[in-house]
């Protein structure tokens with residue numbers, strides 16, 4: 001009974017496939033679809049026109065997060081001239097935030113830009129992590145759990161702002177190092193982050209994200225000649241909790257303006273969408289091919305058997 | 310194995326029974342019927358082994374350094390380029406080259422092309438080892454290699470593309486172990502096992518097709534996470550997974566052609582007539598498949614550029630580099646395959662296969678490293694990182710050869726099956 005056997009084989013194949021389907025698929029869709037930003041999330045508005053590059057925020061963050069002492073002290077401004085591979089300073093395993101200077105042609109004063117995690121609404125780091133090490137908390141922070149991270153560093157690939165860094169120096173306790181919005185020490189208590197509190201210029205404003213967007217628009221409206229008419233982070237990467245106002249075009253102040261205006265997750269949705277198709281159509285399709293290809297053989301076999309009888 | 314060639318011996322150990330009637334012991338099987346001294350002598354005679362020893366002598370201490378002092382001690386610890394050679398070559402390069410298993414499995418088991426049977430096992434083994442060593446590379450690269458199973462059992466992030474890769478590679482690895490195990494069962498003489506595997510072959514093969522389609526594609530889709538980082542010519546969000554899947558087809562087939570050619574040339578003592586007489590014909594057949602896959606790939610690459618309207622990039626320096634890749638890694642092997650198959654020039658097809666194997670590795674390195682962060686700077690890997698990559702590849706070679714020497718991959722088992 002060749003056909004019967006074949007059907008059984010085929011069923012086994014189907015079972016294997018659907019087993020794979022249950023593990024990889026069902027949750028994939030529900031989670032991707034249900035993840036949204038929180039309405040009362042907090043944020044920070046950074047106004048580049050107010051920042052004087054004093055690096056107080058860097059010092060405050062270093063202390064608050066108990067990071068190792070820096071090579072050069074925080075009052076050493078020669079760091080603004082440092083270049084690595086032609087790039088200005090960036091976050092690394094010893095610093096969650098850095099301030100860089102940008103000399104913009106035609107402007108009397110340079111601009112200073114503080115970078116740290118932008119705490120995206122739909123974080124790329126979170127959506128790309130295959131062990132769910134990241135959480136977007138209702139307060140707006142994107143926090144990380146070192147106890148489940150396996151160190152694949154996909155989150156670093158995915159973050160469009162080049163923020164997460166890896167503790168490469170440790171063999172036994174490596175982990176991702178990134179700004180956590182001072183989540184456990186301050187944000188949960190309703191306090192502004194250490195760096196914001198330390199800023200003498202009020203270049204950083206802490207508040208509800210939705211209020212900050214309004215505030216940003218208002219500043220632009222009241223002083224249109226002083227700002228570019230754009231809040232960087234309102235839509236970038238699907239919107240971020242930390243947003244920026246700038247008096248000069250954003251690309252001249254070191255911002256990556258090629259960052260898409262939609263969540264990074266959108267770029268992989270198409271692929272995740274084809275997964276169920278492949279899982280359901282392929283087994284039937286190839287089992288069909290198999291039956292077709294072997295039909296001739298079977299027929300011959302059957303004929304021969306009948307001939308023998 | 311000049312011992313065998315010189316003595317003009319027949320193929321060693323293809324049966325459980327010794328010429329004198331007794332049964333081979335496991336030890337004798339492992340030593341290929343040679344005495345320990347003979348085995349050592351032939352090992353030392355081969356200059357390839359000396360080169361391998363040199364690679365290991367330097368590479369193993371570097372590996373130890375990595376596990377004792379962290380990844381930063383053997384790489385440049387770049388935060389801008391989180392993925393280096395271990396993944397760029399080891400994962401993104403090895404996995405397409407190992408598509409051979411599912412491709413030949415499909416050809417033989419699903420489409421019933423029995424003419425490819427002589428080379429099927431080589432393709433299956435090539436697939437299994439490629440995947441296995443991709444995981445080895447991963448274990449070198451992961452920050453916490455001891456948590457390899459976390460995405461499966463401890464903390465699941467099923468909405469991530471890498472989650473799919475992890476699950477599928479793990480499942481597929483077991484499928485491939487099952488597929489190759491029949492050779493092992495023949496060799497050890499455990500026939501029950503073999504019969505069981507035989508009975509689920511079709512299921513395994515179909516599972517292989519599904520898993521391969523998805524994770525080959527998923528490796529491409531991983532780069533969709535970095536739309537602002539990978540150069541647009543190497544990243545086409547809507548087509549990335551098809552590009553990766555389609556290129557895996559000719560990559561896998563080419564890799565079998567290359568492996569087959571190496572076996573025919575250097576391992577002829579281990580091959581039986583069935584393999585030697587058919588390998589050229591199979592090579593031509595596979596070459597034809599490669600030519601078709603390459604032309605499909607070329608078309609969808611062009612479609613990718615057109616869809617995203619990236620023509621302007623072609624005029625830049627990156628564009629020239631892209632065209633160079635297309636010319637050398639796609640068009641050149643495509644023409645060689647087509648010409649070689651048409652005029653039955655097996656040698657030419659083999660060269661074409663080698664070019665397309667190197668081409669696909671080049672493409673993956675371009676996507677993962679060279680054209681990554683294209684607006685920043687190029688990262689040149691630390692020499693120790695390169696050395697470790699070579700060391701793992703050498704280990705892959707040694708294991709591959711060890712198995713080919715022994716299991717009935719290139720020859721048919723003569724004992725009961």
Ligand code: SF4
Nearest residue numbers: 117118120123125159
């Ligand atoms: S800025 Fe980067 S690290 Fe921070 S939440 Fe967004 S994607 Fe994640």
Ligand code: SF4
Nearest residue numbers: 129149150152153155
């Ligand atoms: S490095 Fe850790 S946190 Fe980042 S994606 Fe991998 S497992 Fe997740």
Ligand code: SF4
Nearest residue numbers: 061179181182193195
């Ligand atoms: S929010 Fe906290 S962790 Fe983040 S940069 Fe400021 S001080 Fe550092």
